[in-house]
Amino acid sequence: MPTDLKLPIIDLSSPEKISTSRLIRQACLDHGFFYLTNHGVSEELMERVFTESKNLFSLPLDDKIVMSGRGLRGYSPLHDENFSTATKGDSKEMFTFGSSEGVLSQLYPNRWPSQELLPLWRPTMESYYKNVVDAGRKLLGLVALALNLEENFFERVGAFNDQAPVVRLLRYSGELNSDGKETCGASPHSDFGMITLLATDGVPGLQVCRDKDKEPNVWEDVPGIKGAFVVNIGDLMERWTNGLFRSTMHRVLSVGKERYSVAVFLDPDPNCVVECLESCCSDTSPPRFPPVRTRDYFHDRFSQSLTSYSSTSS
Numbered sequence: 001m002p003t004d005l006k007l008p009i010i011d012l013s014s015p016e017k018i019s020t021s022r023l024i025r026q027a028c029l030d031h032g033f034f035y036l037t038n039h040g041v042s043e044e045l046m047e048r049v050f051t052e053s054k055n056l057f058s059l060p061l062d063d064k065i066v067m068s069g070r071g072l073r074g075y076s077p078l079h080d081e082n083f084s085t086a087t088k089g090d091s092k093e094m095f096t097f098g099s100s101e102g103v104l105s106q107l108y109p110n111r112w113p114s115q116e117l118l119p120l121w122r123p124t125m126e127s128y129y130k131n132v133v134d135a136g137r138k139l140l141g142l143v144a145l146a147l148n149l150e151e152n153f154f155e156r157v158g159a160f161n162d163q164a165p166v167v168r169l170l171r172y173s174g175e176l177n178s179d180g181k182e183t184c185g186a187s188p189h190s191d192f193g194m195i196t197l198l199a200t201d202g203v204p205g206l207q208v209c210r211d212k213d214k215e216p217n218v219w220e221d222v223p224g225i226k227g228a229f230v231v232n233i234g235d236l237m238e239r240w241t242n243g244l245f246r247s248t249m250h251r252v253l254s255v256g257k258e259r260y261s262v263a264v265f266l267d268p269d270p271n272c273v274v275e276c277l278e279s280c281c282s283d284t285s286p287p288r289f290p291p292v293r294t295r296d297y298f299h300d301r302f303s304q305s306l307t308s309y310s311s312t313s314s
């Protein structure tokens with residue numbers, strides 16, 4: 001039986017920036033995961049987002065399929081994403097959207113459900129986007145302080161802006177294997193970007209594996225805390241920090257119950273080159289990863305994980 005992981009709780013509203021950034025540093029070194037409270041996104045807005053998400057996924061498949069868009073925006077059906085070659089794909093549906101402004105929105109235009117079908121959908125989601133991105137900006141400022149950088153570092157180097165983050169609504173069908181084997185709603189993976197802010201409906205299933213090299217993998221449950229985000233470090237942040245901050249492997253196990261969650265990926269701008277921070281390398285600890293442009297890195301990762309992406313991209 002997996003045990004609950006006791007993750008640190010970070011209060012984003014604390015005026016004590018330095019001590020908060022120290023707590024974040026420790027959480028990122030130890031777990032790569034923490035809870036975020038008092039983040040400024042109201043529970044009322046979160047509830048509306050979950051209601052609209054359920055409304056969308058409850059539409060007939062024909063109405064959803066017309067909103068498919070190469071995996072990166074719009075609807076992705078069950079089994080589209082797969083991080084493991086051994087399975088038929090994750091038992092989840094997804095809907096992804098981003099900012100309606102900027103270059104990314106021209107490359108990958110948002111797909112919105114029709115106003116006749118879901119009149120409150122777009123305003124609710126756009127409001128959520130704005131609110132979470134504001135929280136994300138504040139959080140990244142503290143992450144920068146945690147790395148002994150200037151608070152606006154990630155904006156200054158062109159990594160963070162209002163248009164690069166992406167929201168992913170998820171619905172896990174909850175189905176269990178008839179043979180009693182573990183079934184994954186989301187197979188084991190690490191997130192690609194800088195940082196992820198996750199809200200769930202309280203149904204369990206999220207688990208982390210703190211040491212992916214240990215066989216067999218040890219999985220620990222991450223229970224939800226009402227109103228709090230579960231935050232985790234992504235692979236590009238791990239690369240920036242030369243592995244100091246951990247992009248921890250996680251998965252969602254099916255528990256025989258439908259589950260909804262909303263992940264906001266604070267991805268770097270596609271043109272941002274991610275290379276080891278000076279403060280994170282030395283003669284004795286040289287850079288472990290070569291510099292990489294975010295766009296190229298994401299292209300490789302999505303090609304490996306998303307069927308709808310690899311079937312249409314070159």
Ligand SMILES: O=C(O)CCC(=O)C(=O)O
Binds near residue numbers: 200261
């Ligand atoms: O739904 C969850 O709890 C986790 C989702 C997740 O890990 C992801 O979409 O990357």
Ligand SMILES: [Fe+2]
Binds near residue numbers: 189190191250
């Ligand atoms: Fe994830």
